[in-house]
Amino acid sequence: MSAGQVEETGGRRRRRTPEVAEAEIVAAAEALLRERSFRELTVDEVMRRTDLSRPSFYVYFRDRHHLMLRVVEHVGAELRTMSQRWYAGSGDGPAQAREAMEGFVEVYAQHGAVLRALADAATDDREVERVYTGLVHEFVDVTARHIEKEIEAGRVLPLDPKETARALVWMMERYLNRSMGHEPRTHRETVADTLTTIWTRVLYGAS
Template sequence: MSERFAHLNKLRNTSLSRGNKAERTDEKTDARSKTRRRRKPEAAQNEILDAAEAFLREHPFREMTVEDVMSRTGLSRPSFYEYFRDRHHLVIKLVERFGSSTYALAEQWLSGQGDPLNDLQEGAERLVAMYAEQGYLLRALADAASHDGEVEQAYRATINRLIEAAAARIRAGIEKGMVKNIDPSEVAAALVLMNERYLMERLWNQPKADPRAVADTIVAVWRRVLYAA
């Protein structure tokens, strides 16, 4: 009889233990769910974008999967599709974010509010620093653009935005007599596209050039084209 009671107590304790574990698991699940519900959409989207950037720092774009990205976040895999159609759409958003960052770095010169030569120097140094630091991301974006029409279109749109802004700045400089009488649109296109290629070649490939020398070279070319007598 005592053995039977001991056996029943053991079963009861095992059941209680499992119940407690289940409750703790449910509590953890509820806590994670509450955390996810509290996260704002913009914050969740940025978390996914940051995770994608982190992955691309270590791996090429062709190896990236949704699982790889979401495993680096505190979000569930299905959450990915609340913000992105697929990994190509994710890369398009990365391109747009990169474009906004690039524009912000050059905005001081583009706005025409300060001294043009000083603003040009500061803008070039910031741009070079970003290319040197985020070369892994830019290489991944270029790789994705070569395989996906939508990504390429987004990348081209980013470059065209910079060209249009530079053309407007050059045009304003011509009107003020500060810039030589040149074709604003064509000169802006030549300078921006030259910068893009030059930065890729000198800061991504080995041996990498000195960022300071790269920035000074860009400034020298722009000054000679725009401001030299």
């Protein structure tokens, strides 16, 4: 099938755009990753969570790894939006960092189980590792550039921007996965407070 795909649903023919069909498959994969590991994820089970036929999967995705790329892109887009609260802002660094941390916690509160499943899969699946670590490294890079600007503006004392960014971002990734991706979850406000304290004390010396 191609654009304007038609599917049989309850005896009636339902037409959907390629964008809608792809989004439906991605949503089904995210739902399954909240319940099981990536290793247990199959194309059959994903497609059973949709109104699409199994062959439709291969219209939009090459394989499960290609699907995971789309899942990471979907969640990563939300994380990027939240990060803009700090990286694209100006003025009071600690206050903007607090807003950004609250945004990250909000995304993990919604997608924590999915991100945990992806992080777990990255430990023994090279393709998932490439996609997942690529997302984390993207945040390392933008954090390093932001720290450089803050140093130039005199708001942060001189330090190694790249290594500091790498330590902070990977620490945050592990902490969010453990606190928001597993049950029982840590309270959102506690997680946001903890991350804000660490980031602002390292960068701004703020109490």
